[in-house]
Amino acid sequence: MKVETTRMTRNAYMIGTGIGNLAAAVYLIRDGGWDGHQITMLGLDTHGANDGAATKDFETEYGYGPLSNSRGYLNRGGRMLNEETYENFWDVLGSVPSLDHPGKSVTEEILDFDHAHPTKDIGRLIDSNGLRVSGPNGYRHMQFTNKQRYLLTKLMMLPESREHELDDISIREWFAETPEFFETNFWWMWQTTFAFKDVSSVAELRRYMNRMILEFSRINTLEGVTRTPYNQYESVILPMRSYLQGQGVTFINNRKVTEFVFADTPLRDDIIVTGLKYVEVHNADAEAMIEVGPDDLVFDTNGSITDSTSIGDLDTAIVEDQRYAPSALLWKQAAERFYNLGNPDKFFNDRTQSEWTSFTVTTSDHRLINEISRLTRQLPGNALNTFVDSTPLISLVVHHQPHYHAQKPEEGVFWGYALYPRRHGDFIDKPFIEMTGREMLLETLGHLGRIDTTADPISNRTDELMATVVNVVPAHMPYASALFNQRTTLDRPLVVPAGSKNLAFISQFAEMPFDMVFTEQYSVRCAQVAVYTLLGLDLPLTKLHHYEKDPRVLAKATRVMFR
Incomplete structure (x- = not known):
C-alpha cells in the first residue's frame, strides 16, 4: 500500500469539499492563523450539496454515468438563504471576494442582489381551482384549529433541555389528535418550503419553529428568502474554492476516503486518527493511505444529502442507486469502533423518510417560463x-x-420536485420516480393546464411548448431529507466528540444546540465550532439571534397563527 507522509508542518485534511469544510478552511486561515498550504481538501466532486452546473459536468463525477442527452443544466435541488438567521454564513462569506464584482465580498454581492430583487410570492399554493389567493382558503390564512394552535405552541415552548422527550417522535404522531393539521395551508407551505414530511422528526420542526419564527409570519410570500445572483454553486462554492486556492489550499478531486485508521488507546477513551485510507475513484483497486501526524487535524463530512443521487434525461428515467451513502459509510466505520459517535443508520437506512425527486428543465426560448409567469401571476425569481x-x-x-x-x-x-416520488402521477400513469424527464414535465404541465381558463389554454399548446425543451434532467435523491429523519438526541455525534484529539464532524448530521439543519448556516457553524475547539481558540462563537424571545416577533406570529 502506498503511504503518503508529510511531516514538515502541521496539516489539516478535509474529507468532503462542501460548504462546511470550505468554511472550516476559511476559519483555519482567518482566525487560526494557518497557511493555506497546510490544508488539503479531499472530494468526490467539486459541488458538495450546492448546485448547479451544465448537465455534462455531472457525467464525469462520482456515481454518475454518461447520458443519452447531456444538454442543458442540472439543479439537483435548492436551498434558501435567510438574511437574519444565517449569521455564520454571512460572516464567513464576508471574508471571501466576489468573482463577479471586484472589491465586493460574496456577502455584499448576494445581499445587494437580493435587496434589488426581493422575493414576493403571490402564487404560493395552487389547487385545481387556481391560485389560493383570497377567501378562507387563501394562502395568507394558516387555517389552524385551537387544538392545533395549542399543540404547535406546546412544541415551540418545550425547553431545549427537554428535547429528549421528542426522541423518535414524528410530526404525524405529535398531531395525531388532529390529523386535519396536514391539510392546512400552513402545512402545505411549510413542508414544501423546507422539505419536511409528516414522518419527519418533530424535534426538527420544533427547532425550525423557534429559529425561523420570523418566517412563520411571512411563509405565505417567502419575503424572508434571500436569493443568490446565480445558482449557489457559482455564487457561493466557486468563490470559496477560488479564494482558498489563492491561499495555497490543495484540492484533490475524485478521491474517496474509505477508512479511518485510529490509534489503539486504553479503553478507547481517546479518538485519535493516525491515517486515512483512500482510493482514487477511477482506480478503486489501488488503495493508499495518508499518514496523519499527532498534531494534524481531520474534518469529516459525515453524511451528505446528495449522496447516491441518480440522474436521467429527457427520455431516460433514472436507475435508482441503492448504495449506502458513501460519506455515511465512513461515519459508520467510526461509529462501530467508538460508542459516542451516533447512529448513521437512523438517517441513511430508511429512504421512505428522506427521498424526493427533482427535475431541471432547460428550454431554447422563454415561452414556457412566460406561461408559468402568466398562470402564477409573478415574474421569475419570486x-x-x-x-x-x-x-x-x-x-x-x-x-x-x-x-x-x-x-x-x-x-x-x-426546476421542480416531487416530495413523494413513489406515488403515481395524475396525468402520467406511473410512479413519478419511474418517469422520464419528458413525462415529469408533461405531468407538471397537466397541473398548469387545470388552472388555465383562457380561450387558448396551455393544454392546447403542449406540443408547441415541448418543442422548445432542450432537456429535462430527473435527479432522484434518496437522502434529500435524511437530516429530518426521526432521531434521538444521541443519534448525531457532537462536532468534536468527547475524547477526540484531532477528529471533527462537519455536516448536517453533527449535533449542535438550537440551530437548524438543512441550512448552509448549520454547516458553517459546525465548521466554526470544529476549528475553535480543536485549535483551542479563546474566541467567542458568532452570536446567534434569538427571535423566539423577541416580544414583537412573537406578537406578530401570534396574530398570524389566529388569522
Whole structure:
C-alpha cells in the first residue's frame, strides 16, 4: 500500500469539499492563523450539496454515468438563504471576494442582489381551482384549529433541555389528535418550503419553529428568502474554492476516503486518527493511505444529502442507486469502533423518510417560463409554487434569469420536485420516480393546464411548448431529507466528540444546540465550532439571534397563527 507522509508542518485534511469544510478552511486561515498550504481538501466532486452546473459536468463525477442527452443544466435541488438567521454564513462569506464584482465580498454581492430583487410570492399554493389567493382558503390564512394552535405552541415552548422527550417522535404522531393539521395551508407551505414530511422528526420542526419564527409570519410570500445572483454553486462554492486556492489550499478531486485508521488507546477513551485510507475513484483497486501526524487535524463530512443521487434525461428515467451513502459509510466505520459517535443508520437506512425527486428543465426560448409567469401571476425569481392537488406533491421554482453564467440570453432554466416520488402521477400513469424527464414535465404541465381558463389554454399548446425543451434532467435523491429523519438526541455525534484529539464532524448530521439543519448556516457553524475547539481558540462563537424571545416577533406570529 502506498503511504503518503508529510511531516514538515502541521496539516489539516478535509474529507468532503462542501460548504462546511470550505468554511472550516476559511476559519483555519482567518482566525487560526494557518497557511493555506497546510490544508488539503479531499472530494468526490467539486459541488458538495450546492448546485448547479451544465448537465455534462455531472457525467464525469462520482456515481454518475454518461447520458443519452447531456444538454442543458442540472439543479439537483435548492436551498434558501435567510438574511437574519444565517449569521455564520454571512460572516464567513464576508471574508471571501466576489468573482463577479471586484472589491465586493460574496456577502455584499448576494445581499445587494437580493435587496434589488426581493422575493414576493403571490402564487404560493395552487389547487385545481387556481391560485389560493383570497377567501378562507387563501394562502395568507394558516387555517389552524385551537387544538392545533395549542399543540404547535406546546412544541415551540418545550425547553431545549427537554428535547429528549421528542426522541423518535414524528410530526404525524405529535398531531395525531388532529390529523386535519396536514391539510392546512400552513402545512402545505411549510413542508414544501423546507422539505419536511409528516414522518419527519418533530424535534426538527420544533427547532425550525423557534429559529425561523420570523418566517412563520411571512411563509405565505417567502419575503424572508434571500436569493443568490446565480445558482449557489457559482455564487457561493466557486468563490470559496477560488479564494482558498489563492491561499495555497490543495484540492484533490475524485478521491474517496474509505477508512479511518485510529490509534489503539486504553479503553478507547481517546479518538485519535493516525491515517486515512483512500482510493482514487477511477482506480478503486489501488488503495493508499495518508499518514496523519499527532498534531494534524481531520474534518469529516459525515453524511451528505446528495449522496447516491441518480440522474436521467429527457427520455431516460433514472436507475435508482441503492448504495449506502458513501460519506455515511465512513461515519459508520467510526461509529462501530467508538460508542459516542451516533447512529448513521437512523438517517441513511430508511429512504421512505428522506427521498424526493427533482427535475431541471432547460428550454431554447422563454415561452414556457412566460406561461408559468402568466398562470402564477409573478415574474421569475419570486415563485415557489406548490400544486396541492398533485398526488406526488409537485412544486416549481423559477429563478431569476439567467441562473447560470453560461446560460444563453434566449434560454430558460427552472426546476421542480416531487416530495413523494413513489406515488403515481395524475396525468402520467406511473410512479413519478419511474418517469422520464419528458413525462415529469408533461405531468407538471397537466397541473398548469387545470388552472388555465383562457380561450387558448396551455393544454392546447403542449406540443408547441415541448418543442422548445432542450432537456429535462430527473435527479432522484434518496437522502434529500435524511437530516429530518426521526432521531434521538444521541443519534448525531457532537462536532468534536468527547475524547477526540484531532477528529471533527462537519455536516448536517453533527449535533449542535438550537440551530437548524438543512441550512448552509448549520454547516458553517459546525465548521466554526470544529476549528475553535480543536485549535483551542479563546474566541467567542458568532452570536446567534434569538427571535423566539423577541416580544414583537412573537406578537406578530401570534396574530398570524389566529388569522
